[in-house]
Amino acid sequence: MEERCIENPFLGDISNSSPVTSERTLESLLTKQLHQIHSNVLIDLENDLRHNQPNINDDDTVYTGIAGLCFYYLNKYVKDNNDTQALQTCKEIYNQIITDTNTADNNKRKKKKKRITFLHGVNGLLTIGIILHSIDNNVNDFVNLLNQLQSQCTEIVDNLEDQYPFEILFGKCGYLQCLILIKRYCRTFLNGNVESKNLLDQSIELLIMDIVQNGRDYPYETESPLMYEWHESQYLGGIHGLSGILYMLMCAIESLDLDTAKRIPIDKDIQDSLDFLMGTMLPSGNFPSRPQNKNDRLVQFCHGAPGVIPTLVKAYSYFNKNPKYLDCAIKSSNAIWKHGLLVKGSGICHGISGNAYSFLLIYKESKDPIWLFKTLAFVKLLLTQSFFKLLNTPDNPYSLFEGVGGLAYLLNDLMNLYQSKDAYLPQIQFPSY
Numbered sequence: 001m002e003e004r005c006i007e008n009p010f011l012g013d014i015s016n017s018s019p020v021t022s023e024r025t026l027e028s029l030l031t032k033q034l035h036q037i038h039s040n041v042l043i044d045l046e047n048d049l050r051h052n053q054p055n056i057n058d059d060d061t062v063y064t065g066i067a068g069l070c071f072y073y074l075n076k077y078v079k080d081n082n083d084t085q086a087l088q089t090c091k092e093i094y095n096q097i098i099t100d101t102n103t104a105d106n107n108k109r110k111k112k113k114k115r116i117t118f119l120h121g122v123n124g125l126l127t128i129g130i131i132l133h134s135i136d137n138n139v140n141d142f143v144n145l146l147n148q149l150q151s152q153c154t155e156i157v158d159n160l161e162d163q164y165p166f167e168i169l170f171g172k173c174g175y176l177q178c179l180i181l182i183k184r185y186c187r188t189f190l191n192g193n194v195e196s197k198n199l200l201d202q203s204i205e206l207l208i209m210d211i212v213q214n215g216r217d218y219p220y221e222t223e224s225p226l227m228y229e230w231h232e233s234q235y236l237g238g239i240h241g242l243s244g245i246l247y248m249l250m251c252a253i254e255s256l257d258l259d260t261a262k263r264i265p266i267d268k269d270i271q272d273s274l275d276f277l278m279g280t281m282l283p284s285g286n287f288p289s290r291p292q293n294k295n296d297r298l299v300q301f302c303h304g305a306p307g308v309i310p311t312l313v314k315a316y317s318y319f320n321k322n323p324k325y326l327d328c329a330i331k332s333s334n335a336i337w338k339h340g341l342l343v344k345g346s347g348i349c350h351g352i353s354g355n356a357y358s359f360l361l362i363y364k365e366s367k368d369p370i371w372l373f374k375t376l377a378f379v380k381l382l383l384t385q386s387f388f389k390l391l392n393t394p395d396n397p398y399s400l401f402e403g404v405g406g407l408a409y410l411l412n413d414l415m416n417l418y419q420s421k422d423a424y425l426p427q428i429q430f431p432s433y
Helices: 032-056 066-079 084-103 105-110 124-134 141-149 154-160 172-185 187-191 196-218 240-255 260-278 303-318 323-339 352-366 368-382 403-425
Strands: none
Touching: 032 066, 032 368, 066 105, 066 124, 066 196, 066 403, 084 124, 105 154, 124 141, 124 172, 141 172, 141 196, 154 172, 154 196, 172 187, 172 196, 172 240, 187 196, 196 240, 196 260, 240 260, 240 303, 260 323, 303 323, 303 352, 323 352, 323 368, 352 368, 352 403, 368 403
């Protein structure tokens, strides 16, 4: 792992006598001075993102394209007490993407339509549009776009046109992610539009049952009650593997009033699958990319501990604060603290911002400032010019999941945490989760 990361200069800073363990207050860590630094950096970052985003590539995905910036501003509007400027910026970007998409040649558009997920498909932009129409109370446009999205559900479940995998980036859980986000962001609007809410709930339940049944029917040897493949391998990570799938299942079930007779056995399978997942932990605290692979190399969201920890933290709250999940997340975070300063860059999927979210999510549930300290330590390094120069330039340096868009997302969460203190914690999620 050493060749993939920079040595953490803060490794010796946590001890019984250090300020972080003796003061133990959010206020002593998120100071007014630090808040001002974060604010200034975020202003500069947003200017850079707006200026460079159209030039990074020609895709309109949330993962690497301009839709990621659109999603960033949508989240900023929702989380920053309805920041109207953020909403206006989101709409401007969205409308520009729609205009560009409508003028694109048909072959390129048809190719993109095969991508069904929130992060890597046209459905990401479609989901953002649905949410924007709910904010503006545009009932007809909301229903039209939601129908476009939901009309794909049967074809996706039944694999009528393609054999879809189950993971998040390219598969069925990535489509389910669209529906979960709509249910979360449009809750008030849906409560006043019962027909749309019922149809959305039906689609979510259909996907839950399909994903669970296929996990149970996995034809090859495994000790996990639920198992899936991507590229003929049993991946475990957040983007391509079991961790991300279990996370989406828990979120989907939470969003529904699922019949008890259905929920109890599904929850049991999720619990037992989580036990299997936790049993694959390596001595370092990291997780392998696949159960059979004991190579301890990747410490990033797509493969490794940073992709498993959000699922463990979610399981902690989902299963009535069962301590074994948070304990496992804490143990696993040791690998990130030691090897998580990745040379790949500042991004979310395989970069330092995504790894820092592991600490922030543990802080969300434990409220122990040591985890906030670790989050801020990673951020401090990213904001240090001499350190940032040591990082590689990613393929999409201004994108949400590969570039500095992820750092902006993290800084915005930290600024809101400074303003609202622990009252903001429920709003902290891994980006797009």
